Amino acid sequence: MARYELVKRSVALITLTNPPVNALSSPVRHAIANSMERALSDPKVRAVVICGENGRFCGGADIREFAGPLRGPPLIPVLEAIEAGDKPVVAAIEGMALGGGFELALFCHYRIAQSKARLGLPEVTLGILPAAGGTQRLPRLIGIPAALEMITTGRHISAQEALKLGIVDQVTDQNACETALEFALKAVGKPLSPRRVSTLTTPCPPDLDALLEAATMQVKKKTPGVMAPLACIQAVRAAATMPYSKGMKQESELMATLFNSGQARALQYCFFAQRTAGKWTLPSGAQWNNSKPREIRSAAVIGLGTMGRGIVVSLARVGISVIAVESEKKLLENGRQMVIGMLERDAKRRGVSASLNLLKFTLSLQDLKDVDLVIEAVFEDMALKKRVFQELSKVCRPGTLLCTNTSGLDVDALAGVTDRPHLVAGMHFFSPAHVMKLLEVVCGPRSSSETIATAMSLGKKMGKVSVAVGNCPGFVGNRMLKPYLDQATFLLEEGATPEQIDKALEDFGFAMGVFRMSDLAGLDVGWRVRKESGLTGPDVDPKNPPRKRQGRRYCPIPDMVCEQGRFGQKTGRGWYKYDKPGDTNAKPDPLIQNLLETYRSRYGIQPRNISDQEIIERCLFVLANEGFRILEDGMAARPEDIDVIYLFGYAFPRHRGGPMFYASMVGLERVLERLEHYHQAHPDVPHLEPITMAYTGAQKALKSDKLDEAQALAKSCAGRPDFLPCDGLSICATHSHGKCFKLHWCCHLGWCHCKYVYQPMTNVAQLPSTPVPAAPSDCTDTIDLSISLTERFLRISPCFLPPPCPESPKYCNIAELFIDDYIVKRINGKMCYVQRPPIHTEAPSTPPQINPASLTPQKQHTEDKQTVEETVKGPKMGHCSSPSSSEDSGINALGGHYLESCEEESEDELSTDGHSSPGSLWDQDECTLLSPSKSIVEIIENIETTV
Numbered sequence: 001m002a003r004y005e006l007v008k009r010s011v012a013l014i015t016l017t018n019p020p021v022n023a024l025s026s027p028v029r030h031a032i033a034n035s036m037e038r039a040l041s042d043p044k045v046r047a048v049v050i051c052g053e054n055g056r057f058c059g060g061a062d063i064r065e066f067a068g069p070l071r072g073p074p075l076i077p078v079l080e081a082i083e084a085g086d087k088p089v090v091a092a093i094e095g096m097a098l099g100g101g102f103e104l105a106l107f108c109h110y111r112i113a114q115s116k117a118r119l120g121l122p123e124v125t126l127g128i129l130p131a132a133g134g135t136q137r138l139p140r141l142i143g144i145p146a147a148l149e150m151i152t153t154g155r156h157i158s159a160q161e162a163l164k165l166g167i168v169d170q171v172t173d174q175n176a177c178e179t180a181l182e183f184a185l186k187a188v189g190k191p192l193s194p195r196r197v198s199t200l201t202t203p204c205p206p207d208l209d210a211l212l213e214a215a216t217m218q219v220k221k222k223t224p225g226v227m228a229p230l231a232c233i234q235a236v237r238a239a240a241t242m243p244y245s246k247g248m249k250q251e252s253e254l255m256a257t258l259f260n261s262g263q264a265r266a267l268q269y270c271f272f273a274q275r276t277a278g279k280w281t282l283p284s285g286a287q288w289n290n291s292k293p294r295e296i297r298s299a300a301v302i303g304l305g306t307m308g309r310g311i312v313v314s315l316a317r318v319g320i321s322v323i324a325v326e327s328e329k330k331l332l333e334n335g336r337q338m339v340i341g342m343l344e345r346d347a348k349r350r351g352v353s354a355s356l357n358l359l360k361f362t363l364s365l366q367d368l369k370d371v372d373l374v375i376e377a378v379f380e381d382m383a384l385k386k387r388v389f390q391e392l393s394k395v396c397r398p399g400t401l402l403c404t405n406t407s408g409l410d411v412d413a414l415a416g417v418t419d420r421p422h423l424v425a426g427m428h429f430f431s432p433a434h435v436m437k438l439l440e441v442v443c444g445p446r447s448s449s450e451t452i453a454t455a456m457s458l459g460k461k462m463g464k465v466s467v468a469v470g471n472c473p474g475f476v477g478n479r480m481l482k483p484y485l486d487q488a489t490f491l492l493e494e495g496a497t498p499e500q501i502d503k504a505l506e507d508f509g510f511a512m513g514v515f516r517m518s519d520l521a522g523l524d525v526g527w528r529v530r531k532e533s534g535l536t537g538p539d540v541d542p543k544n545p546p547r548k549r550q551g552r553r554y555c556p557i558p559d560m561v562c563e564q565g566r567f568g569q570k571t572g573r574g575w576y577k578y579d580k581p582g583d584t585n586a587k588p589d590p591l592i593q594n595l596l597e598t599y600r601s602r603y604g605i606q607p608r609n610i611s612d613q614e615i616i617e618r619c620l621f622v623l624a625n626e627g628f629r630i631l632e633d634g635m636a637a638r639p640e641d642i643d644v645i646y647l648f649g650y651a652f653p654r655h656r657g658g659p660m661f662y663a664s665m666v667g668l669e670r671v672l673e674r675l676e677h678y679h680q681a682h683p684d685v686p687h688l689e690p691i692t693m694a695y696t697g698a699q700k701a702l703k704s705d706k707l708d709e710a711q712a713l714a715k716s717c718a719g720r721p722d723f724l725p726c727d728g729l730s731i732c733a734t735h736s737h738g739k740c741f742k743l744h745w746c747c748h749l750g751w752c753h754c755k756y757v758y759q760p761m762t763n764v765a766q767l768p769s770t771p772v773p774a775a776p777s778d779c780t781d782t783i784d785l786s787i788s789l790t791e792r793f794l795r796i797s798p799c800f801l802p803p804p805c806p807e808s809p810k811y812c813n814i815a816e817l818f819i820d821d822y823i824v825k826r827i828n829g830k831m832c833y834v835q836r837p838p839i840h841t842e843a844p845s846t847p848p849q850i851n852p853a854s855l856t857p858q859k860q861h862t863e864d865k866q867t868v869e870e871t872v873k874g875p876k877m878g879h880c881s882s883p884s885s886s887e888d889s890g891i892n893a894l895g896g897h898y899l900e901s902c903e904e905e906s907e908d909e910l911s912t913d914g915h916s917s918p919g920s921l922w923d924q925d926e927c928t929l930l931s932p933s934k935s936i937v938e939i940i941e942n943i944e945t946t947v
Ligand SMILES: CC/C=C\CC(=O)SCCNC(=O)CCNC(=O)[C@H](O)C(C)(C)COP(=O)(O)OP(=O)(O)OC[C@H]1O[C@@H](n2cnc3c(N)ncnc32)[C@H](O)[C@@H]1OP(=O)(O)O
Pocket: 020, 021, 023, 059, 060, 061, 062, 063, 064, 075, 096, 098, 099, 100, 101, 122, 123, 126, 129, 130, 131, 132, 272, 275, 276
């Protein structure tokens, strides 16, 4: 984990060796401590250099270790030994020095950086703060304003900026390690005291309070409701106002508050979910690490509307030559000018020259015969898209990949009209395509692994977060959006206002509520889609009840708003009013209030007071419920993929982790209970019906006495102003379950009220033991959780780790009890955690449909050695049942911050209709929580539980 060498006869070279990023895991900390001890005690050693293997200094603490108890030596004493030593220590920074890695460098007496290195304290993005002295040392080195900015934003800086700020002593274009060795020798004999950052006095600006106040306002505005940046500011204040040792204590106390918070868990989950999403897998067994992408040097984009232009820019700025095609001269010229303008602005911002020479504009598809890949971005019209694909099939050389930017139409139907269905896939960009990070790569049943590998790799090259999804109407993101939007308008019917709904969502963490966002995106797009799908307009049978479509509840209010010419910001009127068209300052409009009142009285709806809790539950639980359906249908491989789609395509607040993670934090049983409750109240809204699996599961799980006790206590707190219904973010460490049971009442900053009133979250190991209750008379000794939604969720989401595991054998994590294959048994008066024999379940009666033309045949299950698990799961088939939602294009519909404003755009010309054909086969989930080596029916642990 660290190599120790004596070089140049007198310098100890300590090389961190923990690939891929030399994170400071327990063995690494151990190795640094030992190596330093050796170096300091060896009289031959006159100086020390610390570097990282493979050109990477250190990526910081090992984030994976945060989920468990601390093992090995704590970091701070290890680092303090470096600073306190009497031999000069030089950090040789190549690649990156981040988080704890940067702090390690700050404990060294000198720092040399390679010119391409990046440095930073990104802890805030993980919901914590730089707690290995970063908040106390950086301000001492570079002053409060610069340190504050780096610490509260987590921004990585270049080696040159680090030199300018005084963080590093030298920047070199050569090998940093070699340079540091020379530097170290020269430092021998020079006084070390002034080089010890802990001894420096923080330069304190006269307007400290005002500065910190401004920083506080800024982070509250930028990241409302997020705790870590505020804690960072408090820690930096301590650096300015307290001696070093007291500041360190303050830093550590603030860290303790953040470390176990739900926000930290959510943000760390996001970090890994983003990386997991890149590890795609197909039913054929093809996956990210066994499929080779093609190199794409040239591409074509068809259609220069909003999406097409953004795609051209995304391709050209990473050095791919692009032929852009339009159908009319005027449109082509307009598109050309806009693309050039966008590229020039982008290049100026990045300080590079615009790659205009890579662009070619044409009216003829014939020009595309030699390109490596085509992305079709014409209007969302299946007939038109089919014509384009037929034409491409004739024109392009046989190996050209044909991709579509459809936001929800059937990719396989398009593949079917080509001569190369295996080379067809969806590449669903989000608007504006050159800004939004998300790319859904849609795998049709016939898409080859090479095609998917190429689309995913091209996405990565363009700087996108690419997620592989199955082929169903709306794919993943837009399919989930439909029930979310529906709930918002149903709530309007029932008595809420757009302002109230938006405020509840914004308080939850969205940058914009659903109605403000819809106004920004434009209301006419959705209206047109609804007209085309026969939901509104002249095609609707006049005998059809106005608030029903196909037996389901339908809300015509959005149509009524559009009928009045209110299309949102661009017309100066929408769900809100604006001072003038294009203005962004949304004001409540009494006309909308009148419209709602008239509507309600017309349909005899008695408006009622709707709580923010109901708004959040109905809008967000329905989102997660659809996510579970998507997993069931096999249209996403993992909950992480869904969350990543919502984080990057729909601006779901990152500190909530994404809709699936949020549901897991609230507690799936509570989500299920609330969905059941709302579905009973609204039986004509199928999306509120919890998926069958969840329903069945809840019937089987038994409640424990402890749970009742906790609920009774919790209920007694209802109504107290300082306690709110659990938002799922306040993790209950008291009961060590990582998620609150239903009816918990928690304050939102880390207090749990399930048992210990007004007691802050307590380390589980410090809690008194709870005796196992006597055998209950009216229930069996086995809690069968085998088919609960929770169990399934955890099975398919190994990343949803239980909270830090207590060392004490008196407790276990309840989450573990939900793991597939385990049951809880009472053995000799103790609750034991037992693995049960495999369940022999019948394979699904309907075999998956496999297209004979498929070039990616299904895994031969009969030939492989397989577990029961694999047999039962099998690949999923068919299109999902939810209605098509092409109300795209993402348009950041949940309310995200754009990095830059959208330009004045016109819609692409070209028409619509769309039929769905059977969708993709999709491998379901993996069960990495269970080790196949574990023996069957073995008592693996004998632990009392507090349940
Ligand atoms: C007392 C507390 C003291 C200190 C607190 C901390 O230090 S918190 C950690 C602060 N550090 C970070 O936040 C850095 C996180 N990592 C990154 O930003 C990037 O990974 C990095 C280092 C810039 C490298 O980017 P690159 O694109 O080259 O690789 P990728 O992100 O795909 O990562 C490769 C694999 O490494 C895993 N990984 C990266 N950093 C860490 C880490 N700090 N701990 C654990 N694991 C880390 C990452 O998950 C990837 O894993 P894989 O299994 O291959 O998906």
